[in-house]
Amino acid sequence: MANGKFVGSWALKAWTAELSDGKIVYPFGEDVLGQITYDDNGNMAVQIMRKDRTPFSGVDPFQASPEEVVEAFHGFLSYCGKYDVDTDAGQVIHHLKISSIPNWTGQDQIRNFEFDGDQLTLSTDFIGASRHRLVWGKVKG
Numbered sequence: 001m002a003n004g005k006f007v008g009s010w011a012l013k014a015w016t017a018e019l020s021d022g023k024i025v026y027p028f029g030e031d032v033l034g035q036i037t038y039d040d041n042g043n044m045a046v047q048i049m050r051k052d053r054t055p056f057s058g059v060d061p062f063q064a065s066p067e068e069v070v071e072a073f074h075g076f077l078s079y080c081g082k083y084d085v086d087t088d089a090g091q092v093i094h095h096l097k098i099s100s101i102p103n104w105t106g107q108d109q110i111r112n113f114e115f116d117g118d119q120l121t122l123s124t125d126f127i128g129a130s131r132h133r134l135v136w137g138k139v140k141g
Helices: 066-073
Strands: 008-019 033-038 043-049 076-086 091-099 108-116 119-123 130-138
Touching: 033 130
Parallel strands: none
Antiparallel strands: 008 033, 008 130, 033 043, 043 076, 076 091, 091 108, 108 119, 119 130
């Protein structure tokens, strides 16, 4: 079920990952770009990218070299689908219909959430060797 506090668009302010040894890293750099949007019908979409992605050398993106495609893939993450909010657990569940990561299509991605004014923090438990924390600011107007 959709939750009104989530509804709207949110701009990514920071994305950090804590590694199993306690080290904090920035998966897409400290100047990462991103937006997540939730609507009141239970739909959501997110796009995140490295700010410093190298443009393809040609004008046709489907003719990019394998190396260019690999670099672009490693600097971009996107998915969309439906979402539900479990307020008791403090979690939002993203039910993925489409994902830039093929293994995630059809899966649920569970995020812990916290609101602080016009800021939304989404975090994960450990996924493999890291856990992630994404801080979003509400987009006005």
